[in-house]
Amino acid sequence: MLHLFVDMLERVGFLIALAFVFSRSRWMRSYMSYQGEQAHQWRFIVFFSLYAILGTYSGVTVTPYSYQPAPWIGEVSPTAAIANSRSIGVVIAGLLGGVKSGLIVGVIAGLHRYSLGGFVAVACMLAPVAQGILAGLCRNAVKRRFRHAASAKPAFAVGLIAEAVQMGLILLLAKPWNEALGLVALIGIPQVVANGIGVSLFFIVYHTMESEEDRIGTEHARKALHIADLTMPLWRLDFDRAVREVARTLHEETKAVGAYFYKNDMVWAKEGRKTPYWVDLPMEMQNKKLIGRFRLFYERKQEDSPSRRRMLTTLARLISQQYAFVETERQGQLLADAEIRSLQAQMNPHFLFNVLNTVKSFIRTKPEEARQLITHLSKFLRKNMNGSSKTMVSVRDELELVTSYLSLTKARLGDQLEFVTDIDEAALDCRIPPFTIQPLVENAIVHGLQNIGRPGIIRLDVKQEACDGQYRARITVEDNGTGMCLDVAGAADEHAGVALRNIVQRLSYHYGTEKPLQIDSAPGKGTKVSFWVR
Template sequence: MYELMLIMLERLGLIVMLAFIATRLRFFRDMISSAALSRKQQYKAIIFFGAFGIIGTYSGVTFQAEPFLLQRLKTDIFNHEAIANFRVIGVVLGGLFGGYKVGTAAGLIAGGHRMLLGGFTAFPCGIATIAAGISAAWIRTKNPEITAKPLLVFLIGAGAEMLQMALIVLLARPYTEALVLVQHIALPMILANGIGCALFLLIIKSVAKEEEKAAALQSQKVLRIAEQTLMHLKSGLTPQSADKVCTILYQELNLKGATIDDAENQLSHIGSSSNAAVIESLKSRDTVIGTLRFYFYSQKDVTSIEKETLSGLANLLSSQLELAEADKLYNLAKDAEINILQAQINPHFLFNTLNTVISLIRINPEKARTALRSLSKFIRQNLHSTTASLKTLENEVEHIKAYLSIEQIRFEDRIAVSYHIDDSCLHNKLPALTLQPIIENAVKHGFKGKIDQCKLSITVRDHKDNISLCIKDNGSGVRENRLVNLAADVSSSTEGNGIALYNINKRLQMTFGSDSGLHFKSRPDDGMAVYFNIPKIS
């Protein structure tokens, strides 16, 4: 028994070597990584595991119980001889990885071959082999995760050999020779085949981990390339961006050469061309807008994993180009929205100003002429504001002075205006028509019905990182529960001033970000302060 055990463990090295060679084959890798085998894969798996079972038979040794004799396996087996072998390894693994069809068919191939070899154990060994394939497949259906547990696979392989020993005792004749045979070969074969199944599985798992590691490295490389190319493709597919991307691809992928074309011309090329090339399309909204050509040093470098990586990389670059196009469209839409909001304000200004001039013409022609001069200046400033998205703070101050000169005439000089403006801020830019609507709200709504002196304070301070602006009045103020949503929505005001503050707040946030939105501080009958911060932009 011990001599047979040593021989079986020695022969097991051959089985392990064959298993390792098998894992280098592409069809085998595809098979073990597939959740469900296709019909073509099933046929390949049947042939592979059936042939592996036959090799397991021939890698064994012939055994004669009385007199005790071990020898190399021959092509013909005498009636008094049996085989100590590794046949069930291939059949069991076929059932575990391929299911009923593969396990049963591989068992029929390996088991049928064993019956043809002859010997007094041929029939029970053949039946046991078929049963091993079916049993392994049944266990897989009950426990789909079995192939990830080497210990359980060891027990399945050992159990298949136990079944074979039992069938030999039950079916082989003469009974006494069968019993003696089992006493000598049972333990070595049970241990060797169990160990063989577990080792085969461990080799398969190492291959799977190797592929996972390779895929992870490829993914990491693709993401690194995508991170580097993102800043260049923001401007779209241009000769300049193509040069940068080509250089990155050439260096990161260790290529012989790389080329980027648009729909008509070659935009960039680096390195040299070769016959070993992979070509991928660059798309935007399902339309081909360019081509990537990857040149390798030899055809053997163009593996299936490399092709999948390059295909994924092309998809990422296409997505970046789509994002660049979407970003351009967003900026255009943002500019259009700012222009629309600005256009909504202009009629509001003119309507109130013309009403003031009309009333002055009737009661005081001299003041009306003064108001018209101010109106002329106001309209000129207003027209300039509608042709530019950003204006200097100096222009905005001139604009509000023209407006307030008209309003002071309308209020019969009851409006006192104080300016506290740092000269260093006058060249800073902000959205056109920002201050005037805020001041108009203060005059129109804050001072409405006020009998006492109306005071308006305009403060602009230069800070280290930004500029703060505050417009404060001593008008009627706003209830505290309305302050939170005052500029958040057009419908936030029931007095008509909601759209002006909403438009200003929207334009400030679209231009400078959410931190530059309007803030309010007020109490009923105690005035109101509107304040906000803007970054320094000359």
């Protein structure tokens, strides 16, 4: 009996050593660490079915009164049986995967054992089924305790009980009974104890694997947070420079040989070099709108471990959230700047003096028009204050602001200013950022029509037109003034250039277009500015 126990421990040691080797491969870890996902259950079942079958083949051929060690089990004679470690795979499948997994692995292992023959073939066919169900019930009873580090002792107990069940089935079903009794007396204690130890050792290996995976996951999480700390301030730069700096940081802080940024399938930034193996880090807004993607290139194909997937997913999410946070902050500042510039325009001493002087001159000669000017001034101020608290307004609301502004300006300029509109009612409910049209009209009057020596004409069109296969609203502000250089930075003065850049940045943020403003202008030929809205 002692020699058989030693031989059984050798077989168990072989299986545990094999499990340890499997645990070194991240590819095999996914087969061993099934977590209840329906899509991966079949891999778990296949792995432990093969593991149980291997436990059968690596067993020891015995008769009721003796045993004969052999390197591999082939066929069992009618008077022989196998002292084996099959139950290790079956019990572990039940403890980790539950009743269903334990049952399926037990059925496969039992049918395989039955095909080898022997006078205990029927009992040994039913025993794995019972062991798998028993292990699954034990797993459910303790609420997955077998996935925690303290599971080695209860796993040993379940392994003992499972083997005891097999011995009982042999006594109950095997014929002749006296031979079955002799067999159990010979293999009972060695097989029960050795396989109980085997189940316990497997869980020690399993939890070592899990601890290592957790350690790697912690390191990956720490690395992702470190990279996020480095990239956060970079997003406050201009977008082009920001993605270049972030790509450089990713290239330096990861093991990638290259880091590229793609937007609309075009390379915007690149660090290092390309290889055939890459991983993408998509940048998405909260509305799932794709901004672009960082692509990390590697020398060889990367192992797809769960912790590494989580790290890359987390890093992509952190970078996306950083961009979204900074961009939202920037848009708020742009809106505030637009409001301030608009308020400055209306509160400009010259503007106010001109409006008040116009009202004063109308009080005696045109009292009704004086009252209308005061109404327009009040509405203009109110619209400005209301727009400052919104990120989007309707075209209708924006046109009311423009109408009030033009009414105040035209009252002062008289016949020197003509305002022409062509408005499509179907487009008035479209949404645009506030203070978008009014600054364009203001620029046209203050910078385009100044000192032209002839009556100025401002034309505002809001039309529904086909664009990219669908109808959108096209807004156009046109003047017959002095024109300007197409380079925004070289506009008439700094205020005009800043106003246009502000509008460009806000339209780009909301509509995702690189150049939302279409400007057609030349010195002495007037200016036409248009953009599309949804």
